[in-house]
Amino acid sequence: MEDTRNQNMQPGLEDRVVKALIQRSQKAKDFAYCPYSKFRVGAAVLTVDGSFFTGCNVENAASNLGICAERVALSKAVSEGHQRFKAIAIASDLKDDFISPCGGCRQFLIEFGSQWNVYLTKPDGSHRCMAVEALLPAAFTPEDIQKEKKEEEKAQSVEHNS
Numbered sequence: 001m002e003d004t005r006n007q008n009m010q011p012g013l014e015d016r017v018v019k020a021l022i023q024r025s026q027k028a029k030d031f032a033y034c035p036y037s038k039f040r041v042g043a044a045v046l047t048v049d050g051s052f053f054t055g056c057n058v059e060n061a062a063s064n065l066g067i068c069a070e071r072v073a074l075s076k077a078v079s080e081g082h083q084r085f086k087a088i089a090i091a092s093d094l095k096d097d098f099i100s101p102c103g104g105c106r107q108f109l110i111e112f113g114s115q116w117n118v119y120l121t122k123p124d125g126s127h128r129c130m131a132v133e134a135l136l137p138a139a140f141t142p143e144d145i146q147k148e149k150k151e152e153e154k155a156q157s158v159e160h161n162s
Contacts, residue, residue, distance in 0.1 A: 013046075013087055013117065018129075021046050022121050025089035028054035028069065035059060041099065042091045043069035045077055048084040053077040070105040074112065087117035089127070098128045106136040114141070 013021075021044050029042030034057055041057040055072025070090060077085070088109065092099035098120035101109065109118065114133035121127045133139070 017046070018087075018089075018119065018127070019125070021052070021087055021089040022091065022119060022125055022127060024052055024054050025069075025091040025119075025121065026123070026125075028056045028073070029091045029093070030056075032056040032069070033058045036061070036063070040093055041069040043073040043088055045070075045073045045088045046086045047077055047082040048086055049082070051077070051082060053080070053082070068102060068105050070101050071108050074108060083112060085112055085116050087119060089119040089121055091121050091123070093123060095123055098122060098126075101135065103136075106132075107139065110136050110139045110141055114139070 024044035025042045027042065028044055029040045032040035032042065034040055036059050039057070042054065043056070044052055044054045046052055053073050053076045055069045055074070055076060057066065057069045058072065059066040070088060073088065074085075077083075090099045090101060099122075100120050101118070109132045114131065116132055118130050118132055118135060119127045120130065
């Protein structure tokens with residue numbers, strides 16, 4: 001059952017593809033290593049060429065060294081040469097709420113563009129779809145770094161010509 005509260009949803013994914021993506025995220029959750037929080041999370045990312053990559057959260061006794069499912073899935077894809085994505089689905093055991101990425105994962109997602117879909121799911125397969133940009137308004141993006149470099153180059157050019 002799909003939630004109709006979609007925000008900035010990007011068109012183009014067939015229902016069967018969305019279902020497959022969500023099912024992969026739910027299966028990835030089964031591999032979560034979370035002995036401390038017991039909070040299982042799985043993610044599945046779909047690349048622009050139709051490849052799927054999955055990930056699960058991996059905790060560590062030194063809590064800041066754990067890694068979220070979304071970052072695992074994206075890192076696997078990037079490590080195999082993929083940097084453009086259509087969608088990611090995130091799954092957990094939350095029954096009453098849609099799982100949503102943490103702030104760090106939102107920043108990680110936007111590194112690869114603001115106009116791709118994030119499917120927030122529940123164990124029953126229901127989902128809410130949002131564009132990455134809706135999850136992190138006013139985000140710091142790669143474009144901001146390029147702006148800064150251009151401003152520095154302009155300032156250096158002015159100093160050099162003075």
